[in-house]
Amino acid sequence: MKDGSGGFNGVERRGLMFVLSSPSGAGKTTLSRMLVDEAPGLTMSVSATTRPRRPGEVDGRDYYFVDRPKFDAMVEADEFLEWAHVFDNCYGTPRAPVEAALAAGRDVLFDIDWQGTQQLRSRASNDVVSVFILPPSVQDLEHRLHTRAQDSDEVIRGRMKKAGDEMSHFDAYDYIVVNDNIGVAFESVKAILRAEQLKRERQIGIEAFVRDMRRQLEK
Ligand SMILES: Nc1ncnc2c1ncn2[C@@H]1O[C@H](COP(=O)(O)OP(=O)(O)OP(=O)(O)O)[C@@H](O)[C@H]1O
Numbered sequence: 401m402k403d404g405s406g407g408f409n410g411v412e413r414r415g416l417m418f419v420l421s422s423p424s425g426a427g428k429t430t431l432s433r434m435l436v437d438e439a440p441g442l443t444m445s446v447s448a449t450t451r452p453r454r455p456g457e458v459d460g461r462d463y464y465f466v467d468r469p470k471f472d473a474m475v476e477a478d479e480f481l482e483w484a485h486v487f488d489n490c491y492g493t494p495r496a497p498v499e500a501a502l503a504a505g506r507d508v509l510f511d512i513d514w515q516g517t518q519q520l521r522s523r524a525s526n527d528v529v530s531v532f533i534l535p536p537s538v539q540d541l542e543h544r545l546h547t548r549a550q551d552s553d554e555v556i557r558g559r560m561k562k563a564g565d566e567m568s569h570f571d572a573y574d575y576i577v578v579n580d581n582i583g584v585a586f587e588s589v590k591a592i593l594r595a596e597q598l599k600r601e602r603q604i605g606i607e608a609f610v611r612d613m614r615r616q617l618e619k
């Protein structure tokens with residue numbers, strides 16, 4: 401195990417890219433924060449965006465807030481692992497922190513849309529585990545966007561309009577979780593992460609681990 405976070409019983413493990421996507425307001429940011437709080441070895445990928453900062457958001461924690469020329473320069477310099485236009489703004493995943501975390505055997509959590517997920521998959525399909533979060537109903541989705549109280553009515557209308565399009569991509573994801581009760585949804589997402597971490601092919605130190613035990617048994 402390289403960092404004490406993901407390997408089990410001292411067995412070295414390959415880091416995975418754990419992706420949450422959903423229509424806006426279904427709860428992926430909430431679930432991401434809960435996951436990071438409970439899994440200290442999980443690295444949250446912080447995206448860059450041209451979207452204006454919401455009240456309470458912190459630059460470098462929630463996003464890197466950049467203007468369009470800066471974003472374009474980052475695209476030009478190939479600094480993004482993936483990027484996309486979402487809701488009239490640009491969003492992208494800075495490449496360097498993700499590559500560093502994976503190289504250290506750590507898992508990385510992404511809160512990105514379906515376009516970004518597709519791009520990650522085309523680069524590293526074996527290491528991507530994707531979860532699509534659905535709201536329990538259209539009414540709940542709209543209610544959540546309003547109670548979050550961070551976007552104007554116009555922005556909320558725009559996001560609700562695009563929610564159907566977002567949802568149409570559910571079938572490209574490995575897992576689907578309906579986020580009705582947040583505690584239940586969190587347990588589901590946590591269980592998916594744990595099971596994927598335990599996959600034999602990710603435990604790259606398992607052969608040596610078993611070989612060593614067999615050698616001891618032969619003595
Ligand atoms: N299971 C739930 N029950 C009730 N409210 C919830 C639940 N999950 C999340 N919420 C609330 O819904 C609102 C939207 O959640 P959140 O910001 O996590 O969504 P999101 O999918 O990340 O949206 P976006 O794509 O716009 O960033 C928040 O106010 C959050 O507290």
Ligand SMILES: Nc1nc2c(ncn2[C@@H]2O[C@H](COP(=O)(O)O)[C@@H](O)[C@H]2O)c(=O)[nH]1
Pocket residue numbers: 421422423424447448451482483484486487491492493511512513514515516517
């Ligand atoms: N393809 C990418 N999508 C991203 C990235 N960061 C966030 N997002 C998605 O954008 C929407 C809107 O987010 P909001 O914070 O403005 O509500 C949401 O679906 C995010 O998942 C990214 O780096 N790449």
